[in-house]
Amino acid sequence: MVRFIGKRLLQMGLLFIVFLTILFFLLNAQPGDISQQFVGNPDIPPEAKEILRARLGLDQPLFFQYLNYVKNVLTLNLGQSFDHFPRPVSEILLQALPRTLYLFLTATLLSYLVGFQTGKLVAWKRDTPIERFTMVGSIILYTVFYPWFAILMLWFFGSKLGLFPLGKFLDPEKWFDSPYTANQVFNMMLLSALVAAILVGAVYWFTHKIVEPKPRQRARRLLLALVAIGMVVFWMVSPMSQYAADIAYHTILPVTTLTLVFYAAITLLTRSSMLETLREDYIFTARAKGVPEKVIRDRHAARNALLPVTTSFVLSIAAVIGGGIVTESIFSWPGLGLTLLNAVTAEDIPVAMGALAFIGFLALVAHLIADILYAVLDPRIRVES
Amino acid sequence: MTQTVSRDTPMLEVRNLVMNYGTKDGMVSAVEDVSFTLARGDSLGLVGESGCGKTSIALSLIRLLPDNAVVKQGEVILDGENMLELSPEEMRMRRWDDISMVFQGAMNSWNPVYRVGDQIREAIDIHWDEKPTVREANAKIAELFELVGIDPSMMERYPHEFSGGMKQRAVIAMALSCDPKIIIADEPTTALDVIVQEQVLEELRQIQHDLGMSIIYISHDIAVIAEITNHIGVMYAGKLVEYGPTVDVFARPRHPYSWLLLSSTPSVTGPRMKLAPLEGEPPNLLDPPSGCRFHPRCPFATDRCVAEEPPMEDIVEGHRLACWNHDQVPTTAKETE
Numbered sequence A: 001m002v003r004f005i006g007k008r009l010l011q012m013g014l015l016f017i018v019f020l021t022i023l024f025f026l027l028n029a030q031p032g033d034i035s036q037q038f039v040g041n042p043d044i045p046p047e048a049k050e051i052l053r054a055r056l057g058l059d060q061p062l063f064f065q066y067l068n069y070v071k072n073v074l075t076l077n078l079g080q081s082f083d084h085f086p087r088p089v090s091e092i093l094l095q096a097l098p099r100t101l102y103l104f105l106t107a108t109l110l111s112y113l114v115g116f117q118t119g120k121l122v123a124w125k126r127d128t129p130i131e132r133f134t135m136v137g138s139i140i141l142y143t144v145f146y147p148w149f150a151i152l153m154l155w156f157f158g159s160k161l162g163l164f165p166l167g168k169f170l171d172p173e174k175w176f177d178s179p180y181t182a183n184q185v186f187n188m189m190l191l192s193a194l195v196a197a198i199l200v201g202a203v204y205w206f207t208h209k210i211v212e213p214k215p216r217q218r219a220r221r222l223l224l225a226l227v228a229i230g231m232v233v234f235w236m237v238s239p240m241s242q243y244a245a246d247i248a249y250h251t252i253l254p255v256t257t258l259t260l261v262f263y264a265a266i267t268l269l270t271r272s273s274m275l276e277t278l279r280e281d282y283i284f285t286a287r288a289k290g291v292p293e294k295v296i297r298d299r300h301a302a303r304n305a306l307l308p309v310t311t312s313f314v315l316s317i318a319a320v321i322g323g324g325i326v327t328e329s330i331f332s333w334p335g336l337g338l339t340l341l342n343a344v345t346a347e348d349i350p351v352a353m354g355a356l357a358f359i360g361f362l363a364l365v366a367h368l369i370a371d372i373l374y375a376v377l378d379p380r381i382r383v384e385s
Numbered sequence B: 001m002t003q004t005v006s007r008d009t010p011m012l013e014v015r016n017l018v019m020n021y022g023t024k025d026g027m028v029s030a031v032e033d034v035s036f037t038l039a040r041g042d043s044l045g046l047v048g049e050s051g052c053g054k055t056s057i058a059l060s061l062i063r064l065l066p067d068n069a070v071v072k073q074g075e076v077i078l079d080g081e082n083m084l085e086l087s088p089e090e091m092r093m094r095r096w097d098d099i100s101m102v103f104q105g106a107m108n109s110w111n112p113v114y115r116v117g118d119q120i121r122e123a124i125d126i127h128w129d130e131k132p133t134v135r136e137a138n139a140k141i142a143e144l145f146e147l148v149g150i151d152p153s154m155m156e157r158y159p160h161e162f163s164g165g166m167k168q169r170a171v172i173a174m175a176l177s178c179d180p181k182i183i184i185a186d187e188p189t190t191a192l193d194v195i196v197q198e199q200v201l202e203e204l205r206q207i208q209h210d211l212g213m214s215i216i217y218i219s220h221d222i223a224v225i226a227e228i229t230n231h232i233g234v235m236y237a238g239k240l241v242e243y244g245p246t247v248d249v250f251a252r253p254r255h256p257y258s259w260l261l262l263s264s265t266p267s268v269t270g271p272r273m274k275l276a277p278l279e280g281e282p283p284n285l286l287d288p289p290s291g292c293r294f295h296p297r298c299p300f301a302t303d304r305c306v307a308e309e310p311p312m313e314d315i316v317e318g319h320r321l322a323c324w325n326h327d328q329v330p331t332t333a334k335e336t337e
């Protein structure tokens, strides 16, 4: 397993450099150079322009510029923003990052959890009205033009029903005397989710050594309940809780919209994967052994149907990031996507480049996680590596 | 079970079983009026060309037919109880406990994501009268693995770490795990290479002999059946056409189909017979031939065969067959030359 992860990390590093290379040369393939935009004013005398070009390193050969660029990115030196000069790009991006992570992690996890369960049940209830209804709904959601759907959701729940706030990720009135910045709260929310995930993982890891199933299950239930109670108590006593609640309230609409769209895709995929699995010989074996139908569905069929769904998760990451820009701009969610969009419209090249590099990096990390997950789920891969 | 079972009653009795598959082109007559018995500790071979309904019979016995299958008629009586009348839940508890199976596609019988031992333990947990601890179950699995010639430590491994022959042996171990009354082995060695085939066959025979359970052995290969069974049922186009002690049927096949089938296979037991080859294809069961289903291919067919269906009749005690003209079938190899 360690070797497997090591190999993947190496591949990841190489891929990232390839990605940066493409990014850099694509940008340089554009007519003109950055100095044109930075000092585009024709009133500036050519000599001054030359000095600026030298300062920016633009007088050097392209290849040296490239090496410099890669070195800077790898040391997290992304330069300074043109638009918010002289704020460092990395600071701007690191501020936007937790917001994006928060939004997309919630939507992805929710849609996978619910979508997988739905797909599983729908495949099991083949040729029933429930199946047909779910299928039609999922296909509509899956094929709908996403920006239109997002605006529709915003209009209906935000404007028409007035249930949820329009845009913004917090209510400034509640925050003006807040001792915390929004990012501190975001980070705490992400951190607590991470701690919870690690604890759950630890519970499974330590209990899997209990041989007999009954006590193992009891131990798991007990420990998981403890983790859940711990989380609830933590947020109840935390002085941040009212601010976290405000953020959560603002999250409902964008998360629901995103979740619905992912959810449809995952339901469709799980269903077809499940139907394929149900035709396998080992499902027949399980029936012949007298395994109860529910156990066949959950332990035999769904567990295997999960494998292709996990693969698709890897492939869908790019789409998730693309959708991020649309989602964040429609819901005025100041994450990486919106930062990128604003940077592009303001011709803030360093921020745009930095945001793209960041997004590429996130995609690679997500791939790595999905790969590890896949290896954990499929013993065939685990052993081969 | 409440009935007392006398020694003479066979353990399993299949009576007049009729089973069809509904398709968009009509009904496929896959099992047509099949009756046979199986005594405790006995081994029965079902033989016939591919598509003649062998698997369909096996699946009817454990009631695991596809959704489009309809059992139209018949009884499957195991120790005095009609299996076809049990509720689905009762039937589920009987599977593997009373009748276990070694499958045709045994290579893919294992769920790839679970350890082989755990998959056997799943059956044990369901069917043993008293649910054993993991330790107890593992001890039983180790014992079974030794019996079928697999290193017991392999139970901790995943299916993809097993070779084809080992997978099949492990399936046999799993089939034995709940001490069933009957094991149905449906072409269990077809997917294996010849050497492994022989070994697995020999092991099956030995185990059946040692443990004394009954076995229904299904194969299209009559030579294989001859090696390991003491009764044989020859099937043609959904019908059982000849049934009797293996030695008798081999020494003197009386049904024209058995006679031709035997002659077209290289013999392992007796001298090689030089007979007319088996020509033509099995019929389409959507629209089986009238009268005797074998008549389009039978060298002894008469008008009566086209018009009337021959009944299964005892020719000698315990040796039954369905043919109007069985006395025409040459009795020994010499006569055919």
Ligand SMILES: Nc1ncnc2c1ncn2[C@@H]1O[C@H](COP(=O)(O)OP(=O)(O)O)[C@@H](O)[C@H]1O
Binding pocket: B021, B022, B023, B028, B030, B048, B049, B050, B051, B052, B053, B054, B055, B056, B057, B066, B068, B285
């Ligand atoms: N699910 C099914 N639907 C329709 N016809 C089937 C189905 N399964 C088997 N058959 C048909 O039933 C007949 C008997 O098949 P089978 O029992 O598998 O034969 P065997 O095991 O002797 O090769 C064949 O003609 C086959 O085409």
Ligand code: SF4
Binding pocket: B255, B256, B257, B292, B293, B294, B295, B296, B298, B299, B300, B301, B302, B305, B310, B322, B323, B324, B325, B326
């Ligand atoms: S009944 Fe007629 S057709 Fe059928 S096997 Fe006998 S001789 Fe041949």
Ligand SMILES: [Mg+2]
Binding pocket: B051, B054, B055, B056, B104
């Ligand atoms: Mg078959």
